[in-house]
Amino acid sequence: xxxxxxxxxxxxxxxxxxxxxxxxxxxxxxxxxxxxxxxxxxxxxxxxxxxxxxxxxxxxxxxxxxxxxxxxxxxxxxxxxxxxxxxxxxxxxxxxxxxxxxxxxxxxxxxxxxxxxxxxxxxxxxxxxxxxxxxxxxxxxxxxxxxxxxxxxxxxxxxxxxxxxxxxxxxxxxxxxxxxxxxxxxxxxxxxxxxxxxxxxxxxxxxxxxxxxxxxxxxxxxxxxxxxxxxxxxxxxxxxxxxxxxxxxxxxxxxxxxxxxxxxxxxxxxxxxxxxxxxxxxxxxxxxxxxxxxxxxxxxxxxxxxxxxxxxxxxxxxxxxxxxxxxxxxxxxxxxxxxxxxxxxxxxxxxxxxxxxxxxxxxxxxxxxxxxxxxxxxxxxxxxxxxxxxxxxxxxxxxxxxxxxxxxxxxxxxxxxxxxxxxxxxxxxxxxxxxxxxxxxxxxxxxxxxxxxxxxxxxxxxxxxxxxxxxxxxxxxxxxxxxxxxxxxxxxxxxxxxxxxxxxxxxxxxxxxxxxxxxxxxxxxxxxxxxxxxxxxxxxxxxxxxxxxxxxxxxxxxxxxxxxxxxxxxxxxxxxxxxxxxxxxxxxxxxxxxxxxxxxxxxxxxxxxxxxxxxxxxxxxxxxxxxxxxxxxxxxxxxxxxxxxxxxxxxxxxxxxxxxxxxxxxxxxxxxxxxxxxxxxxxxxxxxxxxxxxxxxxxxxxxxxxxxxxxxxxxxxxxxxxxxx
Numbered sequence: 001x002x003x004x005x006x007x008x009x010x011x012x013x014x015x016x017x018x019x020x021x022x023x024x025x026x027x028x029x030x031x032x033x034x035x036x037x038x039x040x041x042x043x044x045x046x047x048x049x050x051x052x053x054x055x056x057x058x059x060x061x062x063x064x065x066x067x068x069x070x071x072x073x074x075x076x077x078x079x080x081x082x083x084x085x086x087x088x089x090x091x092x093x094x095x096x097x098x099x100x101x102x103x104x105x106x107x108x109x110x111x112x113x114x115x116x117x118x119x120x121x122x123x124x125x126x127x128x129x130x131x132x133x134x135x136x137x138x139x140x141x142x143x144x145x146x147x148x149x150x151x152x153x154x155x156x157x158x159x160x161x162x163x164x165x166x167x168x169x170x171x172x173x174x175x176x177x178x179x180x181x182x183x184x185x186x187x188x189x190x191x192x193x194x195x196x197x198x199x200x201x202x203x204x205x206x207x208x209x210x211x212x213x214x215x216x217x218x219x220x221x222x223x224x225x226x227x228x229x230x231x232x233x234x235x236x237x238x239x240x241x242x243x244x245x246x247x248x249x250x251x252x253x254x255x256x257x258x259x260x261x262x263x264x265x266x267x268x269x270x271x272x273x274x275x276x277x278x279x280x281x282x283x284x285x286x287x288x289x290x291x292x293x294x295x296x297x298x299x300x301x302x303x304x305x306x307x308x309x310x311x312x313x314x315x316x317x318x319x320x321x322x323x324x325x326x327x328x329x330x331x332x333x334x335x336x337x338x339x340x341x342x343x344x345x346x347x348x349x350x351x352x353x354x355x356x357x358x359x360x361x362x363x364x365x366x367x368x369x370x371x372x373x374x375x376x377x378x379x380x381x382x383x384x385x386x387x388x389x390x391x392x393x394x395x396x397x398x399x400x401x402x403x404x405x406x407x408x409x410x411x412x413x414x415x416x417x418x419x420x421x422x423x424x425x426x427x428x429x430x431x432x433x434x435x436x437x438x439x440x441x442x443x444x445x446x447x448x449x450x451x452x453x454x455x456x457x458x459x460x461x462x463x464x465x466x467x468x469x470x471x472x473x474x475x476x477x478x479x480x481x482x483x484x485x486x487x488x489x490x491x492x493x494x495x496x497x498x499x500x501x502x503x504x505x506x507x508x509x510x511x512x513x514x515x516x517x518x519x520x521x522x523x524x525x526x527x528x529x530x531x532x533x534x535x536x537x538x539x540x541x542x543x544x545x546x547x548x549x550x551x552x553x554x555x556x557x558x559x560x561x562x563x564x565x566x567x568x569x570x571x572x573x574x575x576x577x578x579x580x581x582x583x584x585x586x587x588x589x590x591x592x593x594x595x596x597x598x599x600x601x602x603x604x605x606x607x608x609x610x611x612x613x614x615x616x617x618x619x620x621x622x623x624x625x626x627x628x629x630x631x632x633x634x635x636x637x638x639x640x641x642x643x644x645x646x647x648x649x650x651x652x653x654x655x656x657x658x659x660x661x662x663x664x665x666x667x668x669x670x671x672x673x674x675x676x677x678x679x680x681x682x683x684x685x686x687x688x689x690x691x692x693x694x695x696x697x698x699x700x701x702x703x704x705x706x707x708x709x710x711x712x713x714x715x716x717x718x719x720x721x722x723x724x725x
Contacts, residue, residue: 001143001157003199003200003203004139004142004143004157004158004161005157005160005161006161006199007074007078007139007161007196007199007200008135008139008158008161008162008165009161009162009164009165010165010192010195010196011078011081011132011135011162011165011193011196012161012162012163012164012165012166012168012169013165013166013168013169013172013189013192014081014165014169014189014192014193015132015162015165015166015169016165016166016169016170016173017169017173017185017186017188017189018081018084018085018088018128018132018186018189019041019044020169020173020174021173021177021182021185021186022040022044022088022092022125023037023040023041024182024573025088025089025092025182025700026040026092026121027573027576028576028581028700029092029093029095029096030092030095030096030099030117030121030549031545031546031548031549032516032546032548032549032573032576033444033516033545033546033549034372034373034443034444035114036114036117036546038368038369038372038373039114039117039118039121040121040125041368042365042368042369043118043121043122043125043126043129044125044129045129045361045364045365046122046126046129046361046365047125047126047127047128047129047130047132047133048129048130048132048133048357048361049133049357049358049360049361049362049365050126050129050130050133050358051129051130051131051132051133051134051135052133052134052136052137052353052354052355052357052358052361053133053354053355053357053358054130054134054354055133055134055136055137055138055350055354056137056350056351056352056353056354056355057351057354059137059138059141059350059351060350060351063141068204069142069145069204069205070138070139070141070142070145070204071142071200071201071203071204072200072201072204073138073142074135074138074139074142074200075196075197075198075199075200075201075204076197077131077132077134077135077138078131078135078193078194078196078197078200079193079194079197080127080128080131081128081131081132081193082189082190082191082192082193082194082197083128083190084128084186084190085183085186085187085189085190086190087124087128088124088125088128088186089182089183089186091120091123091124092121092124095117095120095121095124098116098120099113099116099117099120100552102116103552103553103555110545113553133354133357133358133361136155136158136159136350136353136354136357137350137351137353137354138350139154139158140154140155140158140346140348140349140350140353141350143157143348144348144350152343152347152348153283153286153343153348154348154353155339155342155343155346155348155353155357156279156282156283156286156339156340156342156343157283159279159338159339159342160276160279160280160283160339163272163275163276163279163335164276166272167269167272167273167276170265170268170269170272171262171265171268171269173185173189174261174262174265174707174709175709175710176188177703177707178704178707178708178709178710178711179710181699181701181702182700182701182702183701231341231344231345231356232345232356232359234337234341235338235341235342235345235356235359235360235363236359236360236362236363237363237391238334238337238338238341238360238363239338239359239360239361239362239363239364239366239367240363240364240366240367240370240388241300241304241334241363241367241388241389241391242330242331242334242364242367243363243364243365243367243368243371244367244368244370244371244375244384244388245304245307245330245367245371245385245388246267246271246367246368247367247368247371247372247376248307248371248376248381248384248385248388249267249271249307249323249326249327250264250267250461251376251381251445251446251461252307252308252311252326252381252430253267253307253311253319253322253323253326254461254462254463255430255459255461255462255463256311256319256322256323256462257319257322257323258463258568258570259461259463259568259571259572260568260570260571260572260706261572261706261707262709264572266320266323267323267327270323270324270327270328270331271327271328271331272331273328274327274328274329274330274331274332274335275331275332275334275335276335277328277332277335278331278332278333278334278335278336278337279335279336279338279339281332281336282335282336282337282339282340283339285336286340286343292337292340293409294395294409294413295409295412295413295416296333296336296337297337297392297395298392298393298395298396298412298413298416298417299333299392299416300330300333300334300389300392301389301392301393301395301396301416301417301420302416302417302419302420302423303329303330303333304330304385304388304389304392304420305385305386305389305420305423305424306325306326306329306330306423307326307327307330307385308381308382308385308423308424308427309326309423309427310322310323310325310326311326311427311430312427312428313428313430313432313433314428338360341356341360342356342357342360367388371384371388372443373443375387375388376441376443376446377441377442377443378441380429380441380446381429381446382424382427382429385424386424389420393417393420395413396410396413396414396416396417430446430448430462431446431448431450434448434450434451436450436451436452437449437450437451438450438523438526440519440522440523441519442517442518442519443518444516444517444518444519445460445461445517445519446460446461446462447459447460447517447519447520447523448462449523449526449527454468454665455467456468456497456526456527458496458497458520458523458527460517460520460566463566464567465496465566465567466496466497466499466564466566466567467497468497468499468527468665469499469629469665470628470629470662470664470665470666470667470674471599471627471628471629471631471632472496472497472499472500472503472564473499473500473503473661473662473664473665474627474628474634474662474674474678475500475503475562475564475597475599475634476490476492476500476503476504476507476560476562477503477654477658477661477662478597478625478634478636478650478675478678479560479562479595479597479636480504480507480509480559480560480654480658481645481650481651481653481654481675482595482623482636482642482643482645482650483559483560483593483594483595484593484640484641484642484643485559485593487507487509487559487560488509488510488559488591489509489510489511489512489556489557489558489559489560489591490504490507490509490510490511490512490558490559490560490561490562491511491512491513491514491551491556491558491560491561491562491589492504492511492512492513492514492562492564493513493514493547493550493551493561493562493563493564493565493577494514494515494516494547494563494564494565494566495513495514495515495520495521495524495542496520496564496566497523497524497527497528498513498521498524498527498528498531498534499527499528500513500562500564501513501534501540501542502528502530502531502534502661503658503661503662504560504562505534505537505539505540506655506657506658506660506661507654507655507657507658508539508655508657509539509559510539510541511539511540511541512541512542512543512556512558513541513542513543514543514544514545514546514547514550515542515543515544515545516544516545516546516547518544521542521544547563547577548576548577548582548585551585551586551589552585554589556589557589557590557591557594558589558590558591558594559590559591559593559594559595560594560595560596560597561586561589561590561594561595561596561597562596562597562599563577563586563596563597563598563599564599565577565578565599567601568601568602569600569601569602569603569607569705570603570607570705570706570708571706572706573706574705574706575698575700575703575704575705575706576700576703578598578600578610578611578614578698578705579614579698579699579700579703580613580614580617580618580697580698580699581699581700582700583596583614583615583618583619583637584618587618587619587639590638590639592639592640593638593640594638595636595637595638595642596619596635596636596637596638597634597635597636597637598611598615598634598635598637599627599632599633599634599635600632600633600635601631601632602631602632603705604708604711604712605691605692605695606692606695606704606708606711607698607704607705607708608633608688608691608692609688609689609690609691609692609693609695610692610695610696610697610698610702610704610705611635611698611705612624612635612685612688612689613689613695613696613697613698614697614698614699615635615637615685616685616689617697618637619637619638619639620638620639620640621637621638621639621640621641621642622635622636622637622638622685623635623636623642623682623685624636624682624683624684624685624687624688625678625679625681625682625683626678626681626683628667628674628677628678629667633683633688634678635685646679647671647672647673647674647675647676647679648672650675651671651672651675654671659671662674
């Protein structure tokens with residue numbers, strides 16, 4: 001049994017590693033959109049469920065014909081999973097090229113795009129995910145064939161090992177990606193899968209022949225298989241609620257832990273660690289018990305709303321305590337209940353376990369979809385939590401308490417609900433701390449516009465994205481004035497407050513802005529009184545899409561492409577707008593003599609050097625200017641020489657409306673002085689690279705800005721997260 005534990009511990013690590021990296025590789029090829037993310041995660045989970053279901057059914061049908069040791073079949077599955085490190089990345093690139101070719105020959109709508117991408121992702125990932133899911137019933141079959149230990153709880157045994165491995169997989173790959181990149185980290189996972197496969201074959205060769213099963217106390221306690229279909233309903237419900245809650249936790253805790261990969265990893269570690277503890281408690285408890293108290297289920301109502309309490313800004317908790325105290329109790333209880341239900345339904349039978357696991361996975365797929373596309377956009381975090389917890393509230397009013405404890409159980413159940421409702425009613429959302437605000441929600445994010453006058457701010461999922469600053473105006477004016485010809489078109493990627501978009505329209509040219517979060521442009525009027533007039537201009541266009549995906553799909557070319565990715569520069573997924581791979585795409589969408597403007601917020605030296613290397617390797621000519629108020633850098637890049645003009649010459653090229661817009665917020669007294677605040681501090685791009693000469697170029701495979709833990713002291717990471725708050 002120790003071998004099985006080791007196998008599933010390593011397998012759990014590899015599965016999480018694959019899920020994390022496949023998602024990022026898919027984003028690079030198909031876009032950073034909510035729909036795409038949902039497709040990838042749903043395909044991954046669907047493959048797990050399908051593999052468990054199909055493998056269980058096949059074992060039931062053909063188990064009498066299997067003449068070899070089942071561990072050899074398990075080893076074959078692990079070797080197939082290892083091959084995914086080579087096949088999946090290549091197939092994702094092929095899928096990208098297929099969609100690119102289709103876009104070149106015909107107009108592909110967003111719906112068609114996602115249908116084709118979804119089909120390709122399914123064909124790419126499901127075979128390998130199915131192998132991952134199939135390992136559970138196959139290993140259960142191997143345990144049963146060995147007759148070495150009672151197998152009625154074999155699912156929970158394997159589940160426990162798998163979750164413990166997943167705990168390690170939720171943070172260790174993040175450290176591997178920093179020095180190795182995504183593809184080499186996948187190879188580490190493939191090597192581990194290969195080790196499991198070889199070990200399984202060797203163990204199968206040395207395994208002793210089966211011995212007759214003897215009766216023991218554990219087996220007597222296990223009892224017969226329970227065929228109550230209510231167990232399957234509970235498995236589906238717990239899967240739906242748990243995965244839906246995970247999506248809400250990200251919204252609730254991002255304002256405190258930040259939007260970086262390590263912050264999301266903290267939430268995942270807390271969830272998986274608690275799941276492991278809950279599963280371990282179940283394993284110990286089930287040695288002497290058969291039925292749990294109804295209060296166990298009712299407690300999920302209280303534990304489900306607990307994150308609302310720890311996420312309340314009025315509660316003085318450290319950011320780690322907010323996450324762990326909020327997440328771990330609910331995760332621990334579901335970690336106790338899920339393997340218990342599968343053991344109860346299967347009794348160690350691989351087919352029944354595969355069926356039960358697939359039902360649970362179906363709930364896991366539906367939960368994020370319902371929560372992300374329906375509950376959160378319509379109801380917000382508070383009411384979404386309550387609705388997901390409603391099944392456990394209902395249990396307090398259902399019958400079925402043991403007569404001996406009926407009065408106590410009913411009173412305790414009602415008391416639990418009172419505490420849960422008190423938490424729900426007493427706590428407030430993050431946005432309530434801002435007395436003047438507009439708050440919108442969609443499937444991508446919760447967006448808050450707050451403040452008065454020059455103090456107005458934009459927050460996305462609680463993180464400050466931008467404020468009213470002349471920096472965003474200079475992104476447009478400096479770029480367009482530096483062209484060697486009269487501009488006709490501009491593309492702005494990332495809407496923010498709409499300031500850069502607004503400034504570009506002052507040039508009376510075709511201006512397109514691409515924004516990922518649908519609610520952000522709807523707040524344009526909160527910051528600018530003339531928003532409605534600007535949106536009505538025939539040459540002003542707002543597109544809701546991933547900026548990189550838009551560039552890849554759009555045949556249009558632009559005189560200026562202006563990039564202002566959301567801060568901080570370490571934001572998860574932001575590297576896809578800083579990488580050399582992205583600049584290759586953007587370069588193809590520039591008109592001859594066109595200029596790309598890349599704004600880089602304040603960052604550490606390796607990140608600055610990595611971005612500078614990516615830009616220099618993609619464009620022949622680059623000029624670098626500091627932000628007009630500091631705190632970042634403007635990179636102007638082109639394949640044609642960028643004219644060196646004086647401030648007066650640049651102002652002369654600007655339309656009167658553009659000059660007026662540039663000076664709206666100062667800080668200089670005249671247009672010439674305003675522009676000289678940039679020109680007077682120009683830097684060479686080689687100076688930026690020299691800040692960290694050993695740092696490699698930022699690419700899709702090596703996102704230097706996102707993975708920084710190994711080069712950053714822990715105290716600086718904590719200080720960074722405090723600053724983000």
